[in-house]
Amino acid sequence: MRAATYDSYASDNSRLTAGEAPDPKLGPSEVLIEVRAAGVNPVDWKVMSGGLDAMMDAVFPVIPGWDVAGVVRALGPDTPEFAPGDEVMAYARKNVVHAGTFAQYVAVPAVHCARKPAALGWSEAGGLPLAGMTAQRCLDRLEAGKGDVLLVHAASGGVGSFAVQIGVDRGARVIGTASESNHDHLRELGAEPVSYGDGLVERVRELAPDGVTAVADFVGGQLDATLAVLAPGGRHVSVADNSVEQHGGHWIWVRPDGAKLAELAAMVERGALRVDVARTFSLDDVGAAFDESRSGHTRGKLVITP
Incomplete structure (x- = not known):
């Protein structure tokens, strides 16, 4: 071959x-x-x-x-x-x-x-499979769903865009960081976009004055911002920064699992995931x-x- x-x-x-x-x-x-x-x-x-x-x-x-x-x-x-x-x-x-x-x-x-x-x-x-199941596993670990305000770092990326869609489908309010050129794309997926970089904490706080209840980091280097916007009792995960484990978070590694992939396939079939x-x-x-x-x-x- x-x-x-x-x-x-x-x-x-x-x-x-x-x-x-x-x-x-x-x-x-x-x-x-x-x-x-x-x-x-x-x-x-x-x-x-x-x-x-x-x-x-x-x-x-x-x-x-x-x-x-x-x-x-x-x-x-x-x-x-x-x-x-x-x-x-x-x-x-x-x-x-x-x-x-x-x-x-x-x-x-x-x-x-x-x-x-x-x-x-x-x-x-x-x-x-890999990107979709990574997002899925992160949101499973966060138990993100109705009543949550979910912040997704790097929301327009390969994993982040799936996390936005899964979060929206589960009933969470989703805020996503991205460059301004990708803001319309995030709105199409159901997220409220914010620009990353200097002033991120203030921009997130404007949208969620009481803080966010869950954070999924798909880029790394966001721990300070995550902790600054996380509400008391909030949960956070990262696929790129294992230091989150020292601050109450979880470092996520996706695992092969046909049954979990079938869940994403079902989302696709009912039009909830693209x-x-x-x-x-x-x-x-x-x-x-x-x-x-x-x-x-x-x-x-x-x-x-x-």
Whole structure:
């Protein structure tokens, strides 16, 4: 099969190539997915730089990618959940960095998969799992819902935009930080936008004089602002700053879970969740996708389409 690979850690794209790679082996309770789309996430190039080496072993050459949407082509032993031809999506992170989703085929545990909603195209489905489930897990941990005033840092980003939609769907009042150019986009999603940077605390306090009851941080470096606007008894989480744990917050890591992904699929089907795709790339252009992701200025998902 064809795949994008790198043969050693690198902080740039110098070790990244596209070419032939061995077909995946298919173990018990796994499905072999023909990849139609695979979302690009910042963690992909951070892993390539060695950023998670202290947490996860890497077996080189590595195929990057943790998101996937595609068609089931084969089943491992004892896998009654799916059949060949099923259209599925998954957050396909494994415990060892090696056989990712930027390839023509990937083997994924069946319990990590959910059926692709008919309302999503392939690119949208490929961009949903990791970012959508990260937002979902954060709001689950916050128990955010009716009666809450939820502040989302980096609300127009890949994860933040899902958090806004999930928060609104659960009945929370959502305030989202973003550059002014993205304010109309946040209003479309149901949030009240505020500009980030100097004066953020005052701007949030103008909207919520009694403070916010929950905060989800998707960018890092926001702890002081979070604590300054958090109401007594409020809850906060971050995916980017583990120091929140020293101040009563939670550091969040999303986990593969097909049942939770199916909840997002149900939201899509009833029109409560949308996936915006900014641009798609071929396997030969994964490096360009990583460069665009590194820029930090993309609104919507970047997606590899093998």
